[in-house]
Amino acid sequence: MTESARLAEEAVADVAERLxxxxxxxxxxxxxxxxxxxxxLQLTRSLATALSVGDPVFxxxxxxxDLAESLAGEYFAASDAMDAWAARTGTTPQTTVAPEELPHTVPEPWREVFAAISGGRSYVLEDALFSMMAHITYDLPVAMRRMAARSNVTSHIADFHLMNDVLGIAIDFVQDELASRYCWWLADLDRIFARNDELFSNYGIRVSRGMAWFNFSRLTDPAAADDAERSIRTSTGAFIQQVREPDWWALRVATRAGRLLVPERRRWPSASSTP
Structure with missing residues (x-):
């Protein structure tokens, strides 16, 4: 392993430890x-392993x-802002909240996510999908825009796509890990979300991260920045709405029926089960 790869692996491993x-x-x-x-956490560990073994060769x-740290920083900032607000207001994870109740220190996409999964009544797959949507479609282009202020991001597109390979390949394993840890019936939930869970796949990871790169490019173009900012702010809320209340009436009825027939079925690991 080269010195550069060793230091990079250590930095990504540090992100994993914090997660x-x-x-x-x-x-x-x-x-x-x-x-x-x-x-x-599992995806970040996969990236750290790839850096450690040198496959692929970045x-x-x-x-x-740097990208892994910058991207995680967006997630940590949103989560910490939500935690600070919850502590200040006495809000617990079992409290149902609306997006408009949440502070603007939390970015809009994450306000939509936190509200949608609040109250402990969401499905495990929703917890994963909604958060992935916010993290990839909003956090990723914002993180790259911050990085562009100090380095040439566009010259690293090859490494960006190698990262997509690592994360895309890892997602199947991560699905199994989520099912084992939180929901043995994840396959049943797939039937409810069959039209909306493409993001939770090898192909979906690659496509969504590719779109994030496109939106990063738009954010750095003065002529396109306003539209891009509006798009990445609102796409998560629109996605959540589409999952919860599909436009087509028949699908909307089927989705509601599916949610009645398939309860949350959430389980929590024991306190001794380390992540």
Whole structure:
């Protein structure tokens, strides 16, 4: 392993360690946010492993680590802002909240997610899908825009797509891990979300991250930045609405019936089960 790869692997491993702390805290509180934190932890560990073994061979491992850290920073900031508000208001994970009740220190896509999975009444697959939507369609282009202020992001597109390969290949394993840890009946939930869970796949990871790169490019173009900002702010809320209340009436009825027939079926790991 080169020195650059070793330092990059250590940096990504540090991100994973911090994510593990969020998983432990959220699981102890029976907070639905634990599901995505655990998913994110496993994907980050997969990236750290890829850097460690040198497969694939990244051209600039330090840039890969920088992106991983910058992207995680967006997630940590949103989560910490939500935690601070909850502590200040006495809101618990079992409290149902509306997006408009949440503070603007939390970005709009994450307000939509936190509201949608609040109250402990969401499905495990919703916890994963909604958060992935916010993290990829909003956090990722924003993180890359921040990075562009200090380095040339566009010259690293090859490494970006190698990251997509690593994460896309890992997602099947992560699905199994989520099912084992939180919901043995994840396959049943797939039937409810059959038209909306493409994001939770190898193909979906690649396509959504490719779209994030496109939106990053729009954000850095003065002529397109306003439309891009509006798009990445509102796409998560629109996605959640489409999952919960599909436009086609027959599908809407079928979705509602499916939610009645398939309860949440959530389980929580024991306190001794380390992530």
């Amino acid at each position: 593990a702390e969020y998983v432990v805290r959220y699981e102890a509180a029976r907070d639905s946010r634990a599901v995505f934190a655990y998913l994110y 051209r600039d491992p330090s840039w890969v680590a």
